[in-house]
Amino acid sequence: MHFADAFTERIQKTSPVCVGLDPLLTHLPKSIDKTPAGILAFNKGIIDAVKDIAACIKPQIAFYEVFRSIGIDVFWETCAYAKKQGLLVIADIKRGDIGSTCEAYADAYLSTESPCDAVTVNPYLGFDGVLPFLERCMKNDKGMFVLVKTSNPSSGELQDLPVGDEVVHEHLAGLVSTWGMECCGPVSHLSCVGAVVGATYPEELKYLRSLMPNTPFLIPGFGAQGGTAKDVKNGFLSDGTGAIVNSSRGIIYASSGADWQEAARKAAEKMSTELQEVLKKK
Numbered sequence: 550m551h552f553a554d555a556f557t558e559r560i561q562k563t564s565p566v567c568v569g570l571d572p573l574l575t576h577l578p579k580s581i582d583k584t585p586a587g588i589l590a591f592n593k594g595i596i597d598a599v600k601d602i603a604a605c606i607k608p609q610i611a612f613y614e615v616f617r618s619i620g621i622d623v624f625w626e627t628c629a630y631a632k633k634q635g636l637l638v639i640a641d642i643k644r645g646d647i648g649s650t651c652e653a654y655a656d657a658y659l660s661t662e663s664p665c666d667a668v669t670v671n672p673y674l675g676f677d678g679v680l681p682f683l684e685r686c687m688k689n690d691k692g693m694f695v696l697v698k699t700s701n702p703s704s705g706e707l708q709d710l711p712v713g714d715e716v717v718h719e720h721l722a723g724l725v726s727t728w729g730m731e732c733c734g735p736v737s738h739l740s741c742v743g744a745v746v747g748a749t750y751p752e753e754l755k756y757l758r759s760l761m762p763n764t765p766f767l768i769p770g771f772g773a774q775g776g777t778a779k780d781v782k783n784g785f786l787s788d789g790t791g792a793i794v795n796s797s798r799g800i801i802y803a804s805s806g807a808d809w810q811e812a813a814r815k816a817a818e819k820m821s822t823e824l825q826e827v828l829k830k831k
Contacts, residue, residue, distance in 0.1 A: 551732075552666060552692035553739035556765055557790045559604040559637050564821035565785070565828075567639065567767070568599050569797030570608040570627060576802050578809040585619045592627040595801050596634055598814040602821055604793050605637035605666070607767075625664070632664040639767065643696065645671030645678040652681045659685035659693075667692035669745060669767070672721060679728060686741040687732045692765065693742055695725050698757060700747025700770030718753065722760040729764060739765050739791060746784060748776025748794065755783035766792035771820070772799030778823040782830075789828040796820055 550558075570592050574583045581587045596606060606627075613624035628638045644654040658668045659682065670682050672695050682693045698708055698718040708718040722744065729740030743765035746754050754768070766784045770776040771794045784792045800820070804812030 550690060551734035551736070552686065552690055552741045553734035553765055554736040555666070555690075556604075556637065556692065556793075557734070557737040557739065560790050560793065563602055563604050565789075565793050565824050566599070566603040566817055566821050567605045567607050567793040567795040568595065568603045568800050568817065569641070569769075569795050570595065570606050570801065571612050571797045572801070573612065576798075576805070578805045578807075580807060580809075585616045585623050588613075588616075588620075589623045589626055591801075592623070593630055594810050595813050596627075596631050596636065598810040599800070599817045600631075600634040600636055602814065602817045603636065605639055606631045607639040607641050607795055607797075609641040609797075628664040632666075637666045638664055639667045639669070639692075639694065640665040641669050643669045643671045644682075645674050647674055647677040651678050655681035655685045659689055659691040661689050663691075665691070667694060667743070669694045669696065671696055672724070676724075676728070683728060683732070683742065691741065694745050694765070694767040695721070695728075695742065697721050697725060697744040698746045698750055698753050700749045700774055700776070702749075704747070704750075718757070719760065722757050725764060726761045733763060737790070739763055743767055745769065747774075748781045748784075749774055751776075751780040751783065754781065758784055762786075764791075767795065768792055769795045772796040778820075778827045781824070782827045785828055789825075794820075794824060 572588045581591045613620035658665050670693050710717050712720045729742030732741040745767045748768050748770035768781050800816045803816040
């Protein structure tokens with residue numbers, strides 16, 4: 550199935566919630582071993598808790614790379630387990646390069662054998678750094694989310710700079726829309742090329758949706774970073790699809806006690822309810 554069609558179907562079946570799996574040893578529940586094996590057990594526990602609520606998970610590769618090779622194994626095992634549980638898997642790798650290097654990145658994460666459904670991509674190198682990912686997406690029914698307007702406080706230092714009569718993130722939105730023109734799903738009519746747009750910039754989110762009407766959105770910055778359901782409302786399409794909203798700390802660290810799975814589930818349910826309520830008013 551085309552990535553955007555699977556993306557839309559999963560949102561309709563569950564909710565627009567995306568759970569970021571960003572494990573820190575210092576934040577793990579007291580009952581979990583502070584080891585890579587403990588992280589895997591924790592990740593599986595979170596996945597089991599949210600698998601019928603969330604559309605997807607988003608493991609951030611840096612939290613696994615810190616443990617070197619064993620951490621990378623945990624990353625892949627986490628992705629494979631989530632996939633078996635029916636969740637979409639977005640590998641938050643923010644890769645971007647040129648030539649054979651980018652080809653290798655694309656093959657590593659977007660091959661038919663990979664449990665990852667999509668990746669995040671840094672577009673700073675231009676189309677050279679995007680094309681290998683795009684080719685794998687089209688060939689293997691995968692997806693990619695290009696960084697457009699990120700949720701961090703200093704994003705404007707580059708992303709808000711003027712370029713002619715627009716700013717960088719607006720120009721990039723036009724490129725993303727163009728790059729994804731030829732890979733729209735037959736059911737959703739959305740592209741396999743998505744955009745990362747932060748919940749912390751609601752006005753920009755609204756305008757960027759108008760510039761990218763056929764682009765799936767990955768919206769980080771909800772909860773701990775300050776984004777609310779009201780802030781992300783305008784990133785969605787009129788039917789309540791077209792976007793997923795990520796929360797990491799607010800869900801996975803909802804409790805450090807014995808009830809950590811139940812607390813994570815309740816946090817995901819609360820987030821889902823908040824999103825569904827504002828989307829009813831669209």
